[in-house]
Amino acid sequence: MLHTDALRPAPAPVDLRPAVAADLPVIAEVDGRAFGMHYSETDLDDVRLLFEPDRFLLARDGDDTVVGVTGSFLFDVTLPGGGSVAAAGVTWVSVAVTHRRRGILRAMLTAQHRGFVADGLALSLLTASEGGIYGRFGYGIATEHRAVEIDRRRAALRADVVDPGGVREVGTAELRRLAPDIHRRWVALTPGALSRSDGWWDTLLADREHQRHGATPLFHLVHPDGYVSYRRDNATRTCRIVEVITASDEAYVALWSTVLALDLVDTVSYRKMATAEPLAHLLADPRQLRTVEQRDGMWARVLDVPAALAARRYAVEVDVVLDVHDPFLDRGGRFRLRGGPDGAECVPADGGAPVVGVGMAALGTLLLGGGHAGALARAGLLAADDPAALRRLDAAFRADRTPQHGTEF
Template identity: 65%
Template sequence: MPHAPASPVLRRATADDLRAITTTDGRGFGVHYSDTDIEDFRPLFDPDRYLLAQDPADGAKQDGPILGVTGSFPFEVTLPGGATLPAPGVTWVTVAVTHRRRGILRALMTEQHRGFVADGSAVSLLTASEGAIYGRFGYGITTQHRAVEITRRRATFRPGAPDPGGVREIDGNEARLLFPDIHRRWTALVPGALSRSEAWWDNHMLDRESRRGGGTALFHLVHADGYASYRIEHGERTCRVVELVSVTAEAHAALWRVLLALDLVETVAVWSHPLDDPLGYLLADPRQVRTTRLRDGMWARVLDVPAALSARRYRTEVDVVLDVHDPFLDLGGRFRLRGGPDGAECERVAAGGPSVAMDIAGLGPLLFGGERAATLARGGLLESDDPAALRGVDAAFLADRLPQHGTEF
């Protein structure tokens, strides 16, 4: 049996830990990271944002084996109404295969999230490798996305569908210059959308052969208000859309007109297609946008209820007391929210008002407007004796469009 520490020693990473972190993570995920992978990641690696778990028998020696890792990226995330909040995106979570189910993840998550609270973060985010892990830490599903496939020859545009034009083919250098501004304008519109730093853009555009899955290098299309990056898989005669971002309906239609006119391509495949994407309405047969997979995307956990709820806008006027239960961090309590389309305020209260009781894991999905309070109530994450209060929350928290995070991490 491997040695099992009763309670691991936690320490902050240093720049020298990157290789050991990637080794632990690679073993955890069954991946061998190359030297190039490690050096590509280095500009995104801020050691201060990484916590490592070690065996107390090693006395937290820098060179002792790493038993567990968690880190975070510093994102800004958009809320319904357009305000943004700084939000750590939890990442690189792994526990050594020899030391699982002994509380190492719980120890790391507890320390890391206490740090987020101390730093004043109102919300934290992650994408989950498995769905059963993070609900206990107060996270709930905030974005969903679907993979779609389109048989190109059958996907004709309906008569009268817009054909705005204005798309150019560009190379990777021009894409690196033009895409960040378009992406920034897109993040301002979409709840849940994540900011990208310059270092993130550099990494995103590297397009290493090892990450192409047998496809070509990226091709890029740009419009004044949108862009698309794709690769061709010749054996499958497939165009794989890696990213399509549109700030306007015109850009969306113009980019899809080009993608669906790619002769020699049988299938256009999109890995992450928004649930409320309007492409089907442009086609003579909307069913040609075939969903092949539906997945949860980003999960969110509220860390500061008043700060998070007062930063967003609400679809209808709402005045309600939320009674939030937070067994993991004990940051719950009763909060009065008064909000509407023009602004909101939220404060901790002792009692009073129509109240809705909820688990903290339901608050992330509500905050970004992608889940109905009525659905959470049917799922047992939220309840109220006052049907009018529940209807009020249900109507007020919906966003104008479904949340998307847009950046995998």
């Protein structure tokens, strides 16, 4: 009988180098093979709007073939309380199928994240192709969303809800002009929300065929404080919502009221609804909003514990020593966090308050305000000797709005 280890290729020496602009086609080839897609010239032109070559790292094998890629985009991310920090959004992560499971991803992420630390970044973020990969690198689930379907013919707002009106139908060019300001106001209100550069707006609103998945080009509804972008799939009489961004409750009600008035639509589907949102409470029959899937959205990894924790606000006063474990980057240690609704400080310290042990991934889950410290403790990812300290930590870290990241990267 064959011993399976005998079939495993010996680890190949891999060498890493930063990308240059001319590497984009080969990066797209490696990424395309890994994700099962082909990039056209037009796709590459769209990517160039966002691509900063020196934020990408390539792994090469002996004969200079590119066998691995990782990159990042820079965002500002909103923290609970309204402050924000700069964060690296890790992206385009792929390793050639011929070179997998020999440590290339680990080597790339190690170099990349040491670079983030050297750049002084407090936080890195990503969205994961598979849920089992990134916990070992200190990432925890920080935003979640659900896919919902609404039976439009049976869904109506409660009789006592007054539609504030003010919604207009606009084309993509006009939305491109109006949306950035509305989006900025939404970002300021929403923990976890990512800033959007002009390059992002141009890419997202390019409205390419591959973004449509068989449905129409984009339609938009706009209110002074919000907008909805959607497509119609007329074969299935479905309105597929791409994005709902609102910076006031009036806009939220007015826009959903308008969506529910779309004749010739049986089903409204939206894949990115936050886990806690007002819509079900606005409906006369809340059951007409059905959750068909719930999944992780953005994962967060703290790179600088004092900087990240001091930049956010806390729902109630908290005074705790966090004993943070970080085998991947060794950015852990003991830190005393004193914070509340008006401010926070976090400094290296060994004692003076109850100690809570926490892994870096669990801290990432808590940072943006959507995590539950009590649930993490029950899962063995957080340990507090003092149950009162755990309850306070749980209450303090919760945000008053469910975190949402908004931009897929």
